[in-house]
Each structure stands twice: as structure tokens, then as C-alpha cells.
Amino acid sequence: MQADSAGKLWRGRQLLGLAVWLIIIFYLILAPMALGPQIVKEGRPISFLGSMEGFEANQNGKAYFDSLYLYDKRGVYELSGWAFSTVDLPVDYYLRNLALSGPAGVLLFEAIEVNRQDVANHFSEGNLTMAGLKIRISKFSIPTGLYRIIITFTSGNQDTQFLETPYCLLRTPNQIVLVSNCGED
Amino acid sequence: MGVRMAKHSIKYFLAPVLFAVYPVLFYYSNNIGIAAPLSAVILGFSFVVIAGIVYLAGLVTFSKFHPAKISIASTILLFLMLFYGLIFSALRKADFFAVEHFSLLPFLVFITVHLASSVLRQSNKTSLYIWKTVVSLCGVLILFNIAGMMNYGFRLSMPTAEEGPVPAPTVYSPTKQGLPDIYYIIFDEMAGFEVARRYWDYSKIDDFVSFLEKNNFFVAEQSHGSAPSTLNQLATRLNFQVFPFAHESTEHRILEQEAIADNLVMKYLKSYGYTTISFSDLNSDLFFSAMPSMRADIAYENPDELEIHTITSIFDEFSYLALNNTILSPWLEQAAIVQPSIEEHRQMVLFTVENAPRIYSPSPKFVFIYLGIPHLPVLFDQYGRINDPKDYYNWDSYFGQYIYSLQLAKVLIEDILTFADSGQPPVIILQSDHGARNLAGFNNLQGYSEEYKTWIVNAMLLPGCESAPLSQDINPINTFPIVFNCYFDAKIPLQ
Numbered sequence: 001m002q003a004d005s006a007g008k009l010w011r012g013r014q015l016l017g018l019a020v021w022l023i024i025i026f027y028l029i030l031a032p033m034a035l036g037p038q039i040v041k042e043g044r045p046i047s048f049l050g051s052m053e054g055f056e057a058n059q060n061g062k063a064y065f066d067s068l069y070l071y072d073k074r075g076v077y078e079l080s081g082w083a084f085s086t087v088d089l090p091v092d093y094y095l096r097n098l099a100l101s102g103p104a105g106v107l108l109f110e111a112i113e114v115n116r117q118d119v120a121n122h123f124s125e126g127n128l129t130m131a132g133l134k135i136r137i138s139k140f141s142i143p144t145g146l147y148r149i150i151i152t153f154t155s156g157n158q159d160t161q162f163l164e165t166p167y168c169l170l171r172t173p174n175q176i177v178l179v180s181n182c183g184e185d
Numbered sequence: 186m187g188v189r190m191a192k193h194s195i196k197y198f199l200a201p202v203l204f205a206v207y208p209v210l211f212y213y214s215n216n217i218g219i220a221a222p223l224s225a226v227i228l229g230f231s232f233v234v235i236a237g238i239v240y241l242a243g244l245v246t247f248s249k250f251h252p253a254k255i256s257i258a259s260t261i262l263l264f265l266m267l268f269y270g271l272i273f274s275a276l277r278k279a280d281f282f283a284v285e286h287f288s289l290l291p292f293l294v295f296i297t298v299h300l301a302s303s304v305l306r307q308s309n310k311t312s313l314y315i316w317k318t319v320v321s322l323c324g325v326l327i328l329f330n331i332a333g334m335m336n337y338g339f340r341l342s343m344p345t346a347e348e349g350p351v352p353a354p355t356v357y358s359p360t361k362q363g364l365p366d367i368y369y370i371i372f373d374e375m376a377g378f379e380v381a382r383r384y385w386d387y388s389k390i391d392d393f394v395s396f397l398e399k400n401n402f403f404v405a406e407q408s409h410g411s412a413p414s415t416l417n418q419l420a421t422r423l424n425f426q427v428f429p430f431a432h433e434s435t436e437h438r439i440l441e442q443e444a445i446a447d448n449l450v451m452k453y454l455k456s457y458g459y460t461t462i463s464f465s466d467l468n469s470d471l472f473f474s475a476m477p478s479m480r481a482d483i484a485y486e487n488p489d490e491l492e493i494h495t496i497t498s499i500f501d502e503f504s505y506l507a508l509n510n511t512i513l514s515p516w517l518e519q520a521a522i523v524q525p526s527i528e529e530h531r532q533m534v535l536f537t538v539e540n541a542p543r544i545y546s547p548s549p550k551f552v553f554i555y556l557g558i559p560h561l562p563v564l565f566d567q568y569g570r571i572n573d574p575k576d577y578y579n580w581d582s583y584f585g586q587y588i589y590s591l592q593l594a595k596v597l598i599e600d601i602l603t604f605a606d607s608g609q610p611p612v613i614i615l616q617s618d619h620g621a622r623n624l625a626g627f628n629n630l631q632g633y634s635e636e637y638k639t640w641i642v643n644a645m646l647l648p649g650c651e652s653a654p655l656s657q658d659i660n661p662i663n664t665f666p667i668v669f670n671c672y673f674d675a676k677i678p679l680q
Contacts (some may be wrong), residue, residue: 032283
């Protein structure tokens with residue numbers, strides 16, 4: 001009788017130990033997904049678009065991305081590059097933003113204009129001096145997967161066009177990587 | 186009984202002590218020539234104190250257990266404390282699953298406590314066996330590192346610098362009459378003027394060149410250093426002797442540091458009765474903290490008034506490196522943006538520009554001025570405002586600091602000329618050690634040519650030396666031979 005109750009106690013302790021182990025392992029795996037977005041406020045998308053349907057594709061634009069680096073050790077990346085709709089239009093004629101199309105749908109991020117004299121020099125076009133872009137993206141804003149980079153151009157009368165670039169962002173469990181040629185899809 | 190117990194317990198303290206000392210020795214042996222030995226000693230002592238606290242707490246809390254068990258349990262806890270940062274980095278790099286401090290740290294604390302408590306359940310015989318194994322392993326690793334450090338010391342005693350055709354400054358007729366003050370100004374990582382025009386399309390650079398020319402400077406626009414290395418170039422120019430360039434070689438680095446601190450130029454000028462003065466934070470925590478002080482009569486490195494009294498100022502770069510691998514890494518990640526060494530560096534730059542032209546010392550004097558800008562970290566924007574710490578290593582910000590550095594150079598030169606004896610105008614040499622190298626950092630310069638990395642600023646004001654052999658592509662190794670040949674008739678052959 002006493003041995004039986006000792007055995008039950010032992011099994012109970014074993015089960016409790018197992019439960020604690022399971023909880024701590026689940027915490028290790030799930031906590032980054034659950035708590036990460038609460039910690040980092042910067043680099044969040046400004047809006048969520050289901051798809052790019054309904055928007056006109058831009059045929060004349062060009063875009064290039066130089067680098068992606070960890071701007072804030074808490075997981076905010078900064079993507080640098082340049083983009084323009086057409087050479088002969090001043091870049092301040094339209095608003096440019098960056099959309100990421102992937103497993104989580106299409107997420108729109110705000111782009112900051114940057115001086116890129118080298119772009120203006122290359123295309124021999126002074127209109128392109130401010131063609132540079134910087135976009136901050138928190139890794140907690142996008143689930144893991146491959147995201148195609150799309151530039152959206154919105155003119156003064158709110159017409160939006162999009163330019164699909166050959167670049168992608170790959171979100172791995174711990175980082176975001178810039179992929180310079182991610183193929184058709 | 187108590188004394189015997191204490192002696193017994195002290196013996197088993199050996200495992201935590203050796204385990205605490207090992208990482209410091211390992212980091213130091215890999216950073217000889219950069220890390221200050223004192224930092225390693227302080228860090229090692231701190232780790233041993235922590236080991237002592239953990240072990241003592243274990244002895245007090247679990248007094249009924251054999252000290253060998255407490256010793257092993259303490260070592261397991263120390264493993265987490267001293268190597269957490271390394272584990273975190275390795276898991277992040279492996280990228281198998283999402284790793285964050287707030288998830289990994291509680292997990293590892295749980296495992297460590299579990300492991301430590303399981304040691305207490307082992308038999309005394311097993312515990313003693315594990316204890317001996319830990320002590321032997323740590324002992325071997327420590328000896329291995331000590332042997333490595335001693336090997337460095339032996340190799341350093343062998344000279345490697347190539348002998349140049351330089352006459353030793355032995356006996357000269359000392360006369361102080363008519364000898365000019367000499368200012369040697371180095372801006373670290375300042376790109377050549379032509380590079381500013383070509384790469385950054387900065388036409389205003391011509392305003393600065395005009396300023397120099399109006400003040401009778403000769404501006405060598407096509408001058409290149411022989412290597413993209415501060416230590417190598419300063420050693421070469423201050424000794425007018427070729428130092429072979431070996432990237433990241435500890436031996437070369439130490440030889441070059443010694444050759445800068447105890448250089449031929451200052452020895453030569455001392456023999457002529459010059460007072461030698463140095464303004465340099467080359468041996469600060471931010472650059473080469475193990476470098477000896479400049480052997481000048483007056484050396485400003487980190488004057489008392491610049492000392493910053495904060496709790497974090499006890500940490501230098503080496504300590505940051507070591508502590509970043511410990512359990513403190515989550516907090517250091519945030520604290521790293523306010524490294525005291527960076528603030529000291531900023532203050533040293535401003536102190537030097539303000540005080541170097543005004544320093545009172547009888548002539549003739551030689552003033553060596555090293556300014557660690559526009560080298561990264563990019564502390565200033567083009568107007569001299571303090572940059573956001575996140576941009577300290579952003580190459581996009583480099584050129585803003587470059588423009589501000591030109592302004593500081595202008596102020597420095599104007600002040601030197603203002604405070605100089607009008608009857609005896611000074612010699613001023615304005616140089617950079619190398620160009621912008623586009624090295625570690627982010628937002629690196631795109632399409633940046635290799636030749637730009639050694640393309641330097643090189644301008645010289647040599648009053649009364651109109652016949653000096655100055656050309657647009659002066660080899661900077663000839664800087665002081667040209668000066669000495671003109672003013673001292675030294676007849677040093679040019680290279």
C-alpha cells in the first residue's frame with residue numbers, strides 16, 4: 001500500500017517534470033513569434049494589401065537595391081537602393097513606397113527619400129538626384145518565407161502603379177536576407 | 186574542524202577558478218597588441234571573484250554536500266554566465282529556429298539549474314572523477330594559451346622591418362637659431378581631394394585646396410600611401426623606412442606601434458634641441474589600447490580633464506568583446522551604443538583642435554597631431570553635430586564627417602598660423618594616413634575603386650624651401666627627408 005503510494009508520487013513527480021520541460025521547450029520556440037512584435041515598434045508595415053490586383057504595372061521604371069543591413073539589433077533592417085518611374089519625370093512627382101509580396105500577402109512599407117547623386121550621374125538626368133530610397137523593416141513584421149520586392153508609385157492624383165523588381169527578401173527564422181535574383185516566382 | 190573544512194573547500198575552488206580564467210586568457214592571446222594587459226587582468230580578476238561568489242554561495246546553501254559537487258555545480262553555472270553570449274551567437278548563426286534573448290535565456294537558466302542540481306545527486310566518487318577531469322582540461326587549455334602568448338613574445342624579439350638608407354641621427358651641432366616649429370597633422374582615413382571630386386562629386390573641395398594654396402601650401406593631389414593601414418603608414422613616415430605590410434599580423438602590428446611611439450623623426454629633432462609634443466589618442470581604447478605612449482616631451486593622450494566618470498568607463502573594447510560573450514550580452518547590446526571610448530575620442534578630437542595651436546612651449550618644437558577622423562565611428566555630421574549612434578558605422582555618413590574634418594583642418598591651420606612667430610613661420614604638414622577604405626561597417630560605398638583606398642591628402646607648408654623636390658605624386662615616406670634636407674641639410678636620399 002505504502003509502496004503503491006510512493007510509486008504514484010514518483011510517477012506524479014515524473015509527469016510534473018515532463019510538463020515543465022514541455023512548457024520550457026514550447027516557450028523557447030513560440031516566445032519569439034508571440035513576444036517579438038510587442039517589443040519592436042519600428043519597421044512595421046503602413047498597410048496591408050491583399051494583392052496587387054487593380055493596380056497598373058509600370059513598364060518604364062527601374063529599381064536597384066544595394067544593401068540590407070541590421071539597423072537595430074532588436075531586429076530592424078534597413079534596405080537601401082533607388083527606384084524611379086521614368087527618367088524624364090522628377091522623382092518628387094510621385095510618392096514611392098515598398099511592397100513585399102509573399103506568404104503573408106502584400107505588406108506596404110514606408111520609404112524615405114535619399115540623395116543618390118551617383119544615380120543622377122549614371123543616367124545623366126538631374127531629376128533623379130533624390131531617387132534613393134531607404135526602407136526600415138522589422139523582422140517581426142513578416143513571417144518566414146520569400147517576399148518579392150515591389151515598388152509602388154503613387155502620383156498626386158492618387159493613381160498607383162507598381163514595379164515588380166527581380167529582388168526578394170528572404171525571412172529566415174532569425175534574419176532577413178536580400179536575394180538579388182529570386183526568379184519568376 | 187572548521188579550519189580543516191575550509192582548507193578542504195578551498196582545494197575544490199580550483200575548478201571554478203581555472204574555468205573563470207580560461208576565457209580571459211583565450212581572448213587576450215587572440216588580441217595581443219590590441220588589448221591592454223591591465224584590462225585582461227581586471228577582467229580575469231572579476232571573473233575569479235564571480236566564481237568565488239558562486240562557489241561560496243553553493244557551499245553555504247548546500248553545506249551537507251561534498252565540496253567537489255558544489256565545485257562542479259558552480260562550474261556549470263559559470264559556463265552559462267561566461268559563455269551565454271557565445272551560445273546565443275552560435276544558435277543565431279545556425280538559424281534553425283528563432284532565437285531571442287527573452288526566449289533563450291530562461292531556457293538555458295532552466296537547463297543549467299537542472300544540470301547543476303543533478304550533479305548534487307551523484308556519488309562522491311563520480312563527483313571527484315568529474316572534478317579532476319574539469320581541472321585537468323582547464324589546466325591544459327590555460328597552459329596552451331600561455332604557451333601561445335610566450336611564443337608571440339619570442340617572435341617579436343626578431344627584427345622584421347626592412348632597413349632603409351637612413352643615416353642615424355647621431356651627432357649634430359645643436360643650434361636653436363632659425364629653426365622652425367614643425368606641425369605634423371594626420372587625419373585618419375581622410376580621402377584624397379581628387380577622390381572627393383571623383384567619387385562624391387564634391388566640387389567645394391576646391392575651396393579648401395584654394396585655402397591651402399593661398400597660405401602657400403604645396404598640395405600634392407596624386408599622392409598615395411604604400412598600404413591602407415594607419416600603423417604601417419605612420420611607422421613608415423615617422424621613420425622614413427619601409428615597413429612590410431602584413432594585414433592583421435600581430436607581430437607587425439606591435440613592431441609598428443613601437444616604431445611610432447619611439448620614432449626616428451622625434452629622435453632626430455630632439456638632437457637639434459626641439460621640444461616634442463604629441464596630441465594623439467592612437468593608444469586609446471577605441472584604436473590600439475596596447476600601444477605604448479608617444480615618447481614625446483609632452484604627450485596628450487587623454488588629459489585628466491577629459492576623463493569621463495561613468496560606471497561604464499571601466500570597460501574598454503577588449504572588455505566589451507569578452508563581456509559580450511557572457512550572460513551580460515543582452516544588456517551590452519543596448520549599452521554598446523554609448524561606449525565611453527567613443528565619447529572620449531570625440532572629446533579628444535575637439536580638445537586637440539582647440540589646444541594644439543595654442544600650447545605654450547619654447548621654440549623650436551615639433552607637434553605631432555593625430556586626429557582619428559573622418560575614420561569610423563562617424564561621430565559628426567557635416568555641421569559638427571553629433572550623429573545618431575546607429576550611424577556611427579554607416580558609410581553613408583562618412584562624407585558628412587569628412588566635410589566637418591576639412592573645417593577642423595582649416596581651423597587648426599588658421600590657428601597655428603595666427604599663434605606662430607611671424608618672424609619664423611612654421612612648417613605644417615597636413616596628411617592622411619590612407620584614404621577611405623570602405624571597410625567594416627554598413628552601407629558600404631558602391632563602385633568604390635581600390636586605388637582610392639591609398640589615395641591620401643598630402644599638403645606641405647615649407648617656408649623658405651622653394652627648391653624642395655615637391656611633386657604631385659610625392660611618396661609620403663619622403664615627407665621628413667624633404668623637411669630635414671631643407672632645414673638641416675641632412676642629405677637623406679629620397680625613395
